[in-house]
Amino acid sequence: MVAKNGSPIAGAALAMEREAFRRLGERAIALAADHIADRPAQPAHRAVPLEKRRRILGEALPESGMDADAILDRLADDLLAYPFGNDHPRYFGYVVTAPAPIGVLADILARTANSPGGGEDHGGLYLHYAATRWVGELIGFPAEGGMGLLVPGGSTANLTGLAVARHVAAKADGWDVRAEGMQGGHRPMVLYATAEAHSCVRKSVELLGIGSANLRAVPTGADHRMDTAALKASIAADRAAGRRPFCVVASAGTVNTGAVDPLAEIADICAAEGIWLHVDGAYGAFGCVDPAMAPRYAGMERADSVALDPHKWLGVPVDCGCVLVRDGAAQRAAFSLVPDYLSGADAVDADTVRWPMEFGFDLTTPVRAAKLWAVIAHMGRKGVARMVTTHIAMARRLGALVAARAELELLAPVMLSVVCFRYRPAGWAADDGRLDKLNQAVVDALNADGTYHITPTRLEGRLCLRACLINYRTTDADVDGLPDHVAAIGAQVARQF
Ligand SMILES: Cc1ncc(COP(=O)(O)O)c(C=O)c1O
Structure with missing residues (x-):
C-alpha cells in the first residue's frame, strides 16, 4: 500500500483504506450491537469448550497476515461468544458489570486517537481533569488543591493513595522514603x-x-x-510499642457485604492522631448518591484519599479506576520524576493542569477519561442517583424475599447492594457441617444452569451465596426471580446429600 503522496507506507500490513475501515467498523459495531441485544436471552456464562481452548492455545503464528474479515469472524466466535458473564443482566457475581454502550463508543474514539494519557497538550488531558472533577463532585469530595488520577482499577487506586500516605508520614518524621526506601531503620509504619x-x-x-x-x-x-x-486501642498499643501508626483504610462498601465503616468517627480519630485517612470506595463510594444512604457516608469528604472504581457501579467499560487525593501537591511530591526527554511537563497550564504521569506510577496510559466522561455525561447526576438508588432498593427487596423463605437464610444485613445468604433445607441445623458443601454445590449447579451467575464467599467461616447488584441492565424481575430459582436448584442438589 502507498500513501496519498505516492510513497510506500512502512507498516503496509497494518494500514487500512478509509472505506475498508468503515466497512469493517460497521461489521464490528453490528457484532457488538447484536451481542448487547442478545445477551439477556443467553446463559449468563458458558464454559469455553475444551476443543476451542486447545485450538486457541495451540494456534501457530501465521506467517502471512490474516484477512481482516476472518479476524472479526474469529473474535466473534472465540471472544464475544464466551464472555466472562458480567455483561449479562443476571450476572450477580464479582463487583464487575456490563459496559455502558456510550462508554464502549467513547473508547473506540479514544483508541482511534491513541493519545497516551500521561501528559502533553491533547484533548484527553482536559477530559481527564473534567471527568475526575465530576467524580469528586458526585461523591462530595473537595476538589480545590486536590488531584484525581485515573488508573487501571481499584487495586492501583488503593496502592497509589497508600503510597502518598507513606510519603507524607515519612516527611512528617523528617525523612525521605523516596531516597531511603524502607531501609533506613525508622520506626515501623503501621496501617x-x-x-x-x-x-x-x-x-x-x-x-x-x-x-x-x-x-x-x-x-x-x-x-x-x-x-x-x-x-483507638490498637493505635495506642502500637504507639506504646514505639511503632508509627500512619494510615487507616476505611471501607466505603466492603466487597463481601457492602459494609460502610463509621467514616465520621474514623475521621475524628485520624484527625486527633495525625494519621492519614484513606477510604476504599472502589465498590461502594457511589452509594452515597442515594439520599437515604448519604448519612452513612458522612466523613468520606474528610478523607485524605479515596479510591473509586468507575468500572464497577458506574458501568464504565473496564478498565477505569480512580484515586482522589485531597493534597495534590503531596501526591506529586510522592511520585513526580520528570526526565529530560519529558521536560515539556511544565509546558501545559501548570497551575490547573499538569501531566498526570507526575501523580502516579504510569507514564503511557489509555485515555480512560473519554469513556468516564461520556458515561457520566450520558447519565447526568440524576441518572447516576437513580441507578444507584434502584440497585440498593433491589438489594433490600431481595434480602426481604430471602428472609421470608424458610429454606433460605440471610447471613448478613443488607447494607448496600450485596445480599449474602445460603440454602438451608428444612431439618438442617444452622451448624450442620454439610452446609458449606451443599451451598458450594448449589452455586455450581446454579452457574451451570446459566440463568443467573453468582459467586460465593465466606462470612464468619460459613460459605454463602453472594448476589451483588450493580449492573445497569438488571431488572426487577431478574432480581425477584432469584430466590425461587435458588430454592428450586437447592432442592435438586440437596437430594444428593
Ligand atoms: C472494595 C474493593 N476494593 C478494591 C477492589 C479492587 O478493584 P479492582 O478489581 O478494580 O482492582 C475491589 C474489587 O472488587 C473491591 O470490591
Whole structure:
C-alpha cells in the first residue's frame, strides 16, 4: 500500500483504506450491537469448550497476515461468544458489570486517537481533569488543591493513595522514603483496616515495603463495620510499642457485604492522631448518591484519599479506576520524576493542569477519561442517583424475599447492594457441617444452569451465596426471580446429600 503522496507506507500490513475501515467498523459495531441485544436471552456464562481452548492455545503464528474479515469472524466466535458473564443482566457475581454502550463508543474514539494519557497538550488531558472533577463532585469530595488520577482499577487506586500516605508520614518524621526506601531503620509504619478490607490493601502494604505484619486487622461488629474503640486501642498499643501508626483504610462498601465503616468517627480519630485517612470506595463510594444512604457516608469528604472504581457501579467499560487525593501537591511530591526527554511537563497550564504521569506510577496510559466522561455525561447526576438508588432498593427487596423463605437464610444485613445468604433445607441445623458443601454445590449447579451467575464467599467461616447488584441492565424481575430459582436448584442438589 502507498500513501496519498505516492510513497510506500512502512507498516503496509497494518494500514487500512478509509472505506475498508468503515466497512469493517460497521461489521464490528453490528457484532457488538447484536451481542448487547442478545445477551439477556443467553446463559449468563458458558464454559469455553475444551476443543476451542486447545485450538486457541495451540494456534501457530501465521506467517502471512490474516484477512481482516476472518479476524472479526474469529473474535466473534472465540471472544464475544464466551464472555466472562458480567455483561449479562443476571450476572450477580464479582463487583464487575456490563459496559455502558456510550462508554464502549467513547473508547473506540479514544483508541482511534491513541493519545497516551500521561501528559502533553491533547484533548484527553482536559477530559481527564473534567471527568475526575465530576467524580469528586458526585461523591462530595473537595476538589480545590486536590488531584484525581485515573488508573487501571481499584487495586492501583488503593496502592497509589497508600503510597502518598507513606510519603507524607515519612516527611512528617523528617525523612525521605523516596531516597531511603524502607531501609533506613525508622520506626515501623503501621496501617489499620478491618479483615473485611479488600485483599488489594494487603497487597499494597506488602508492595510498599510496610509488610503485612504491620497491617492490623481491626475487629468489626456484627454488622461487619470497623469497631472504632478497637481501632483507638490498637493505635495506642502500637504507639506504646514505639511503632508509627500512619494510615487507616476505611471501607466505603466492603466487597463481601457492602459494609460502610463509621467514616465520621474514623475521621475524628485520624484527625486527633495525625494519621492519614484513606477510604476504599472502589465498590461502594457511589452509594452515597442515594439520599437515604448519604448519612452513612458522612466523613468520606474528610478523607485524605479515596479510591473509586468507575468500572464497577458506574458501568464504565473496564478498565477505569480512580484515586482522589485531597493534597495534590503531596501526591506529586510522592511520585513526580520528570526526565529530560519529558521536560515539556511544565509546558501545559501548570497551575490547573499538569501531566498526570507526575501523580502516579504510569507514564503511557489509555485515555480512560473519554469513556468516564461520556458515561457520566450520558447519565447526568440524576441518572447516576437513580441507578444507584434502584440497585440498593433491589438489594433490600431481595434480602426481604430471602428472609421470608424458610429454606433460605440471610447471613448478613443488607447494607448496600450485596445480599449474602445460603440454602438451608428444612431439618438442617444452622451448624450442620454439610452446609458449606451443599451451598458450594448449589452455586455450581446454579452457574451451570446459566440463568443467573453468582459467586460465593465466606462470612464468619460459613460459605454463602453472594448476589451483588450493580449492573445497569438488571431488572426487577431478574432480581425477584432469584430466590425461587435458588430454592428450586437447592432442592435438586440437596437430594444428593
Ligand atoms: C472494595 C474493593 N476494593 C478494591 C477492589 C479492587 O478493584 P479492582 O478489581 O478494580 O482492582 C475491589 C474489587 O472488587 C473491591 O470490591
